[in-house]
Amino acid sequence: MTDPFPSYAALRENEPVMFDEELGYFIVSRYDDVKATFDNWQVFSSENAQAPVRPRGAAATTIMNDGGFTAYSGLSARIPPEHTRLRAIVQKEFTPRRYKKLEPTIRENTARLLTQMLSHPDARGDFLKDVAVDIPTITILGLLGVGPEMVATYKKWSDSRAAMTWGDLTDDEQIPHAHNLVDYWTECLRLVKNAHDQLENNENGDNLVFDLVQAQSTGSEISDHEIASVCYSLLFAGHETTTTLISNTIRELLAHPAEWQKLIDDPSRIPTAIDETLRFSPSIVGWRRKALEDTEIGGVKIPAGSNILLLMGSANRDPGTFEQPETFDINRVNARNHLSFGFGIHYCLGNMLAKMQDKIVVEETLKAAPGLRLIDAEKIEFGDNLSFRAPTSVPVTWGENK
Numbered sequence: 001m002t003d004p005f006p007s008y009a010a011l012r013e014n015e016p017v018m019f020d021e022e023l024g025y026f027i028v029s030r031y032d033d034v035k036a037t038f039d040n041w042q043v044f045s046s047e048n049a050q051a052p053v054r055p056r057g058a059a060a061t062t063i064m065n066d067g068g069f070t071a072y073s074g075l076s077a078r079i080p081p082e083h084t085r086l087r088a089i090v091q092k093e094f095t096p097r098r099y100k101k102l103e104p105t106i107r108e109n110t111a112r113l114l115t116q117m118l119s120h121p122d123a124r125g126d127f128l129k130d131v132a133v134d135i136p137t138i139t140i141l142g143l144l145g146v147g148p149e150m151v152a153t154y155k156k157w158s159d160s161r162a163a164m165t166w167g168d169l170t171d172d173e174q175i176p177h178a179h180n181l182v183d184y185w186t187e188c189l190r191l192v193k194n195a196h197d198q199l200e201n202n203e204n205g206d207n208l209v210f211d212l213v214q215a216q217s218t219g220s221e222i223s224d225h226e227i228a229s230v231c232y233s234l235l236f237a238g239h240e241t242t243t244t245l246i247s248n249t250i251r252e253l254l255a256h257p258a259e260w261q262k263l264i265d266d267p268s269r270i271p272t273a274i275d276e277t278l279r280f281s282p283s284i285v286g287w288r289r290k291a292l293e294d295t296e297i298g299g300v301k302i303p304a305g306s307n308i309l310l311l312m313g314s315a316n317r318d319p320g321t322f323e324q325p326e327t328f329d330i331n332r333v334n335a336r337n338h339l340s341f342g343f344g345i346h347y348c349l350g351n352m353l354a355k356m357q358d359k360i361v362v363e364e365t366l367k368a369a370p371g372l373r374l375i376d377a378e379k380i381e382f383g384d385n386l387s388f389r390a391p392t393s394v395p396v397t398w399g400e401n402k
Contacts, residue, residue: 001382001389004285005326008314017300023386025288025309026302031318031339033298034310037289038343041079044289046346048307050077050165051288053386057171060164060178067182070225074233076346083345089220090230093208094349099356102139106357109138110364118369123399128391131365132246136357140238144191144231145207157184158236166386188231192224208234234350242354244283244390245274246361251394252277252328253362254374259330263362264370270362273330274355278316279338280328285313285389287342312339313389369398 011018011029018027028034037044050073056064072078075087110131117130137155138148146154160180163169169177195213198205205211212220212227253260253273263269291306302308316338317325341348348354365372374380375395383390 001285001384002380004313004389005317008311008317011311012314012318017298017302020309023307023309025307026297026300027309027311028297029311029314030298031315031321034312034315034339035343037297037308037310038339038346041345043292043295044308045079045292046077046083046289047079048077048288048290049073052165054168056164056178057174059171060174063175063178064182067179067186069182069185071181071185071188071232072225072229074230074237075349076233076237080345085221086226086230087345087349089212089215089222091349092215093211094353096352098143099353102142102353103356103360105142106135106139106360107364110135110361111368114364114368118398124375124395124397127250127394127396128243128247129393131361132243132250132394135246135361136239136242136354139242139353139357140234143208143238144234145195145205145209146191154184154235154239156180157187158240160184161236162240162385162388166388167384184235185228185232188228188235189224191231192228195227196224237348238350238353240390241283241388242350242357244388245277245354245358247391247394248281248283249274249277249358249362250365250372250396251374251377251380251391252281253330254372254396255377256328259328262330263366267363267366269330270359271355272332272335273362274358275335275338276328276330276332277358278340279322279332279335280316281389282313282316282338282340283390284340284387286311286387288387309386312342315339372396372398 008029011027016030016033020027028037075083075090078086113131113134117125133155134151137151141148141150141154157180160177164174164177164181191209192213195205195210198210199213199217209227209231212222212230216222253263263273286309289308289310291302291304291308293304295302319325321337322334341351373396375397380391380393383392
């Protein structure tokens with residue numbers, strides 16, 4: 001994951017649809033093939049999107065079964081008509097009005113965290129840990145009615161979810177994560193029960209969980225288990241990938257000082273810079289689908305039941321779609337054509353919220369620390385994971401050049 005892009009280029013050129021024996025997946029690397037597969041949900045199902053890459057061991061399975069863990073995907077692994085029904089209900093809550101209400105708090109939190117980082121006496125920080133982790137976590141917890149004091153706990157649970165679903169853990173390594181997932185799911189159920197209690201007591205719970213419970217009470221077809229599953233998904237997807245987006249945006253801009261200077265000169269270019277980051281260095285580089293029938297992709301036969309890994313990180317650098325794709329260019333006119341939020345019926349529901357948070361962070365960083373610089377950019381490493389390309393740190397300095 002630290003630098004997969006040369007391998008992606010070789011795949012696109014030599015074997016754009018190949019079967020990986022070790023993974024047991026067909027790997028799809030060209031833009032047109034990835035986009036078409038996303039769009040054809042009737043043939044390429046999302047039902048395996050949240051399945052563990054490595055099956056759970058006996059001990060972890062026992063822990064989760066005994067703990068009542070029955071969490072399921074909020075939306076990304078569901079298929080129509082179930083997906084259609086739930087998305088229609090949930091997307092009503094992702095409104096510009098709700099985002100606008102969140103914006104002052106996001107900006108205030110960003111300014112506070114930047115001030116804390118910039119007060120370090122050695123003029124060094126880690127933008128990932130000092131700023132990028134807390135911003136989207138506090139935001140999504142607030143959206144779901146949870147206080148900021150729970151940030152560390154939810155982050156721990158989310159790390160366990162990523163490790164259990166997309167990692168390659170031994171049976172023994174799975175055990176602590178299994179306990180965390182039981183706690184995580186129990187909390188999601190508690191949030192739904194709390195919302196019901198508020199509704200019964202005529203209290204006004206101004207959060208997404210309360211709104212979904214209220215919608216249920218007025219006839220919307222969504223169960224408590226489905227609401228809890230939406231919480232389970234949002235509490236992960238709503239911050240993990242946004243933390244990475246913020247980290248990668250700052251990292252890429254500082255790694256390309258001329259592009260950073262363009263934003264200092266003209267902050268109105270920030271939205272395009274964010275889209276270019278999403279294209280050039282996305283949080284998610286691979287996502288899964290399953291063939292429901294004998295079919296083909298790019299002229300390669302795909303038997304029914306086959307697992308497929310769509311490499312958005314490769315598609316985003318396909319020279320057939322993007323001119324000079326290996327160049328990070330915030331003036332790129334078609335940067336928004338990236339596939340980092342997917343495509344089709346499963347297009348990321350929270351994309352606007354993620355981009356809004358990233359925009360605020362870049363704006364506040366340009367104001368507070370225009371002289372920010374990366375430390376040893378070439379030494380930044382990324383976690384080992386099938387789908388997520390997240391830096392383990394983003395070391396920065398604002399001290400004098402030496």
